[in-house]
Each structure stands twice: as C-alpha cells, then as structure tokens.
Amino acid sequence: MKVNKDILLNQYFDEAVEETKKIVSIPSYRRELAVGSPVHKDTRKVLSHCIELCKSWGFETFISDDYKYGYADYGKKDKLFGIICHLDVVPPGNISEWHNPPFQPKVIDGKLFGRGTFDDKGPTMMNLFAFKYLIDNGFEPDYTIRFIFGTSEETTWECMEAYVKNERLCDLGYVPDGHFPVVYAEKWxxxxxxxxxxxxxxxxxxxxxxxxxxxxxxxxxxxxxxxxxxxxxxxxxxxxxxxxxxxxxxxxxxxxxxxxxxxxxxxxxxxxxxxxxxxxxxxxxxxxxxxxxxxxxxxxxxxxxxxxxxxxxxxxxxxxxxxxxxxxxxxxxxxxxxxxxxxxxxxxxxxxxxxxxxxxxDRVYFSKDGDIVKNIMSVYQEVTGDFDSQPIAIGGGTFAKSMPNMIAFGAEFDLEESTMHAYNEYVKIEDLKKMMEIYAKSLVKLTKIK
Missing domain, CATH: 3.30.70.360 (Alpha-Beta Plaits)
Structure with missing residues (x-):
C-alpha cells in the first residue's frame, strides 16, 4: 500500500492533535493513592480515554482489573505486532516555572506545550491515527496489531511487569518513546x-x-x-x-x-x-x-x-x-x-x-544490519531525506526492555532540543506531522510478512 501524505495529514492530523490535547489535560503523574485504590483516578481516566477511542474504531479492547495496563487489538492473525506506549508523565514540578499551565495544552509559535506532549502522549496519538488512516484506506497487516498502554513507565514499570506476567508477548514491535531514526541499543x-x-x-x-x-x-x-x-x-x-x-x-x-x-x-x-x-x-x-x-x-x-x-x-x-x-x-x-x-x-x-x-x-541490543533496523531506516530516510543519521544508542530506558523483539523507534528528532522531563515541555507541530507520516509508512513495511 502506498501512503497518501495529503490524505493522511489533511484528514487525520488535526483530530490527532485534538486527542493529544485531551489526554495531556489529564495530569497522569504518580501521586498518593486513595485507600484501596491500585492506581490514581487520573491514571484510570487517561487509560479509559484511549481504550474508548480505540473501541469506537472497532478494535477489541481490554483493561486490567487494577487499571495498570490496557490494550487494543486490530485483526486476528497468528502473529502479534505490538506498539507499546505509556500514558503516565513525570510530575510538573514547580508550576511557576511553566510559561503555560502544564495540563492546559496550547499551541504557541508552532509548538504544542504541555506535560506529556512529547513524552509520550503526542507520539501515542500519532501512532493511533497513523494506523487509523491505514485501515480506513484498506490496509490489511499480516499481524494482529496490538496497541499496549502502560501507566507507570516513569516510575515502577509495574504495568509492564503485570502485562508480561498475564498476557501474550509480541512477536515483533516498537516503542515510540526513544529517538529517530531508530535506537539499536539501550543502556543498562x-x-x-x-x-x-x-x-x-x-x-x-x-x-x-x-x-x-x-x-x-x-x-x-x-x-x-x-x-x-x-x-x-x-x-x-x-x-x-x-x-x-x-x-x-x-x-x-x-x-x-x-x-x-x-x-x-x-x-x-x-x-x-x-x-x-x-x-x-x-x-x-x-x-x-x-x-x-x-x-x-x-x-x-x-x-x-x-x-x-x-x-x-x-x-x-x-x-x-x-x-x-x-x-x-x-x-x-x-x-x-x-x-x-x-x-x-x-x-x-x-x-x-x-x-x-x-x-x-536490562539492556537492549539489535544488530544494525538486521531486517527491522534496515526497514525502519529506509522509511525514515524516505520521509525526512536524511541519509546521514545512523542508528543510535541511548541512555534512556524504554518499554523495549519489557519483552523480547521490541525496538525503540522515535519519537525525538533532535536530542539537543529535548524537553522531555523539563519545564515547558513541547513538541513541534511539524515534528508531529513527520511522526505520523513515518509511522504510517513504517507500519506498512513492518507488518507485512515476506
């Protein structure tokens, strides 16, 4: 399938940004819990929002009884392709340091500001709507596609510990919580x-x-x-x-x-x-x-x-x-x-x-010459025209460490401009558009079995 960039961005991007704003407005950082509650009410709220969105598109969905994780499936193929996202954020810190309130997302000078816009709520929505475009336009992957939503990536990782203990592991997949072009290694x-x-x-x-x-x-x-x-x-x-x-x-x-x-x-x-x-x-x-x-x-x-x-x-x-x-x-x-x-x-x-x-x-290490790294690199180069960047190693730890055969893919373009975990976190609107295009084209290539 050939991705039509004009249809993708003109018909899906604005809604993806609005949905990003909705979940950024939910302050899903770790706080003291009410007696008897396994997760904070805002964690339940943001997880439920994403699950309901996927359900409205016809996906089969699931939320664990303790709201530690949820997932949404498309298709019933034998092999499982996972996209692991996280819906929790780091605390906002000293509110007075924010130029715009951290949980009132706003586009200013071509940048979407708010806690979680970049890490990881913006990339989560770009992936969801990239895939929505594909299935709306007749694409049929050779895998069952599973979007997995974690809720404690910034703290304990108990969400993915519970998922791995109770659910089917993915045969292949990626985590949109690292850097472009692709992360071939993650440190201990x-x-x-x-x-x-x-x-x-x-x-x-x-x-x-x-x-x-x-x-x-x-x-x-x-x-x-x-x-x-x-x-x-x-x-x-x-x-x-x-x-x-x-x-x-x-x-x-x-x-x-x-x-x-x-x-x-x-x-x-x-x-x-x-x-x-x-x-x-x-x-x-x-x-x-x-x-x-x-x-x-x-x-x-x-x-x-x-x-x-x-x-x-x-x-x-x-x-x-x-x-x-x-x-x-x-x-x-x-x-x-x-x-x-x-x-x-x-x-x-x-x-x-x-x-x-x-x-x-644990560390993560993929061969730079392996198929998944080569496929991702080819799509990244096609979309960005960047033939100089190479697969990278990072100190950041992503959910790629939570199960085998997962690789961190995006979503940061410029490490020097990183605002992850910082005050006035933002993501450029143009970068969100590039993300959506890269992920749409990558899903076509990665989810077809040769």
Missing part, C-alpha cells in the same frame, strides 16, 4: 540509594523521582548567609520562603543529566566549600558534583553505546540520617553489577555510606 539502568546515619544540624530535601535531575531543594540550618554568598559566586539561583533557603537548578531527563543542573549537587558543593564535614557532603562535592561519568571511581566505561552517566534525583537529609539517589545509565557491554554497583558500594565504605540497588533495567 540502575537506580540506587545512598543511605547512612550521621548527626548534624541541618536539613536538605528535594527531588521526586530517580530519573530526573532535581531542580529545587530546600535547606534549613546554620551559615545561611555564607551559603548565599557562595551560591551567588556560582551563579546559582536561590530564594527564601517559609524560613527555608530554596536552591534552584535545571531539570533534565535522567539519561541527559549534563543538560541539567542538580540543585542538590550545587548546594552540597557549597556546603563542602565552607567547611561542612557531613560524609554525603564530602562525597558528592569531591566525586559527583558536575561529574557525570565519575571516572575517579569507575574509570572510563565508554563503549560503542556511549559512556556512563549519573543523575541525582532525590535527596532527603535530616539531622540523623540521609538518602541520596543515583540513576545510572551504563554502557551495554559493561558488567553493571561488578563495574558499577559493587565498585561504588566498596568505595563508599570509607564514608560509612550504604548502597542499596533499588532497580535494574
């Missing part, structure tokens, strides 16, 4: 807690998730004026409110900590500079602050998939104990346990800091 991801007991006279608190650079932390304790002087020297913004000193940073995705500024790290660096002797202060200031590969501890772990990166997401330090988290992205060929987790655990003993591994995400 390790979430770890650094904890310890230490009596002190100050408190620091900030961050909400492991996989985003914290951009605001509070400080309560002595030497506030000295701290402010040093923060000014480093051009670190701060303010005082409710008897606390608030230090500001710049949020960024956990796989791109070098694009952000961890408020926690800046503060601990300053505390060390003015003589604080807390073990966490000393460790972070010497080995972690503005040092994303931490080579003094790990050495150079770089391979073809890139180097190691470390992101601090959460800090909770009080007068008796402390918690400090790292989200590590570890090159594919490395031994994540021996070369990172165990090495750091041994290193921290000199500071009386304990390390606990909270989560490990």
């Amino acid at each position: 991801i390790s979430d770890v807690d650094l904890t310890g007991n230490f009596n002190c006279d100050f408190e620091i608190k900030g961050g909400e998730v492991y996989n985003a650079v914290n951009d605001l932390v509070s400080y309560k304790g002595p030497k506030t004026e000295e701290i402010k002087v040093e923060l000014k020297k480093l051009n670190i913004d701060f303010f005082e409110k409710d008897g606390l000193l608030w230090v500001k940073g710049i949020s960024s995705h956990g796989s791109l900590p070098f694009k952000g500024v961890a408020a926690s790290s800046s503060l601990l660096y300053v505390l060390n500079k003015i003589g604080f002797t807390h073990p966490l202060v000393q460790f972070v200031a010497k080995y972690s602050h503005d040092n994303f590969e931490m080579k003094e501890i790990f050495g150079d772990l770089t391979d073809e998939t890139g180097g190691l990166t470390a992101c601090n997401g959460i800090i909770d330090l009080n007068k008796e104990k402390f918690l400090y988290t790292f989200n590590f992205r570890i090159p594919c060929t490395r031994d994540y346990d021996k070369e990172v987790n165990q090495k750091l655990k041994d290193f921290l003993k000199q500071y009386n800091i304990e390390l606990t591994v909270k989560k490990i995400e």
Whole structure:
C-alpha cells in the first residue's frame, strides 16, 4: 500500500492533535493513592480515554482489573505486532516555572506545550491515527496489531511487569518513546540509594523521582548567609520562603543529566566549600558534583553505546540520617553489577555510606544490519531525506526492555532540543506531522510478512 501524505495529514492530523490535547489535560503523574485504590483516578481516566477511542474504531479492547495496563487489538492473525506506549508523565514540578499551565495544552509559535506532549502522549496519538488512516484506506497487516498502554513507565514499570506476567508477548514491535531514526541499543539502568546515619544540624530535601535531575531543594540550618554568598559566586539561583533557603537548578531527563543542573549537587558543593564535614557532603562535592561519568571511581566505561552517566534525583537529609539517589545509565557491554554497583558500594565504605540497588533495567541490543533496523531506516530516510543519521544508542530506558523483539523507534528528532522531563515541555507541530507520516509508512513495511 502506498501512503497518501495529503490524505493522511489533511484528514487525520488535526483530530490527532485534538486527542493529544485531551489526554495531556489529564495530569497522569504518580501521586498518593486513595485507600484501596491500585492506581490514581487520573491514571484510570487517561487509560479509559484511549481504550474508548480505540473501541469506537472497532478494535477489541481490554483493561486490567487494577487499571495498570490496557490494550487494543486490530485483526486476528497468528502473529502479534505490538506498539507499546505509556500514558503516565513525570510530575510538573514547580508550576511557576511553566510559561503555560502544564495540563492546559496550547499551541504557541508552532509548538504544542504541555506535560506529556512529547513524552509520550503526542507520539501515542500519532501512532493511533497513523494506523487509523491505514485501515480506513484498506490496509490489511499480516499481524494482529496490538496497541499496549502502560501507566507507570516513569516510575515502577509495574504495568509492564503485570502485562508480561498475564498476557501474550509480541512477536515483533516498537516503542515510540526513544529517538529517530531508530535506537539499536539501550543502556543498562540502575537506580540506587545512598543511605547512612550521621548527626548534624541541618536539613536538605528535594527531588521526586530517580530519573530526573532535581531542580529545587530546600535547606534549613546554620551559615545561611555564607551559603548565599557562595551560591551567588556560582551563579546559582536561590530564594527564601517559609524560613527555608530554596536552591534552584535545571531539570533534565535522567539519561541527559549534563543538560541539567542538580540543585542538590550545587548546594552540597557549597556546603563542602565552607567547611561542612557531613560524609554525603564530602562525597558528592569531591566525586559527583558536575561529574557525570565519575571516572575517579569507575574509570572510563565508554563503549560503542556511549559512556556512563549519573543523575541525582532525590535527596532527603535530616539531622540523623540521609538518602541520596543515583540513576545510572551504563554502557551495554559493561558488567553493571561488578563495574558499577559493587565498585561504588566498596568505595563508599570509607564514608560509612550504604548502597542499596533499588532497580535494574536490562539492556537492549539489535544488530544494525538486521531486517527491522534496515526497514525502519529506509522509511525514515524516505520521509525526512536524511541519509546521514545512523542508528543510535541511548541512555534512556524504554518499554523495549519489557519483552523480547521490541525496538525503540522515535519519537525525538533532535536530542539537543529535548524537553522531555523539563519545564515547558513541547513538541513541534511539524515534528508531529513527520511522526505520523513515518509511522504510517513504517507500519506498512513492518507488518507485512515476506
């Protein structure tokens, strides 16, 4: 089947954008749950919306009893082709940092702003409507097509754990939550807690998730004026409110900590500079602050998939104990346990800091010469005219890790302009159009069995 770009964009794109706005307006980030409720009401709402949309198109649909996941099937072929999307988002953070309210999506200067417009609600709708165009125009895939909707990608992944435990795995498929042209490798991801007991006279608190650079932390304790002087020297913004000193940073995705500024790290660096002797202060200031590969501890772990990166997401330090988290992205060929987790655990003993591994995400690796990578590359080149870009490796962890034979395909075009997990998240309208065209043409090629 030949995709008619004019019909695709003129008859399907505007509705896809409107449906994107509808689900972006639902604040589906993780919060405290009502007693007896397995998921937040907004999670149920956004999942139900997508399922009802697919049902209105004639798909067979399913939602798990606990609303952790749902899916929509088209066709009854023997093999299953999956498109795994996620409907949860990271928290909006400090609302005052948004130029437009995060859950009131709006197109401004050719960009659709709102939390989740890019990660992952916009790409989800572009895929749904790309496929709707295909079946409306007579396309019959050789696979049953299954859109899988997860609800905890940004946190626990319990949605896909439940899916894999209870449902049929896909024979082939992709995840529109990575980068273009195609992601042939995804690094290991390790979430770890650094904890310890230490009596002190100050408190620091900030961050909400492991996989985003914290951009605001509070400080309560002595030497506030000295701290402010040093923060000014480093051009670190701060303010005082409710008897606390608030230090500001710049949020960024956990796989791109070098694009952000961890408020926690800046503060601990300053505390060390003015003589604080807390073990966490000393460790972070010497080995972690503005040092994303931490080579003094790990050495150079770089391979073809890139180097190691470390992101601090959460800090909770009080007068008796402390918690400090790292989200590590570890090159594919490395031994994540021996070369990172165990090495750091041994290193921290000199500071009386304990390390606990909270989560490990497996790596993903496809041959650049395999059929799926070659097919995706050919469609990407046809649509964009870009014959220079090559399959890439990323530090980000996508649902491609949740089951075999899944690959991350899109939806980010320009990593340097990434707004995933950042304030004022947006996606360009022109990029949404390119997504829709790429996914429509790719589904034609990928879902026909030779």
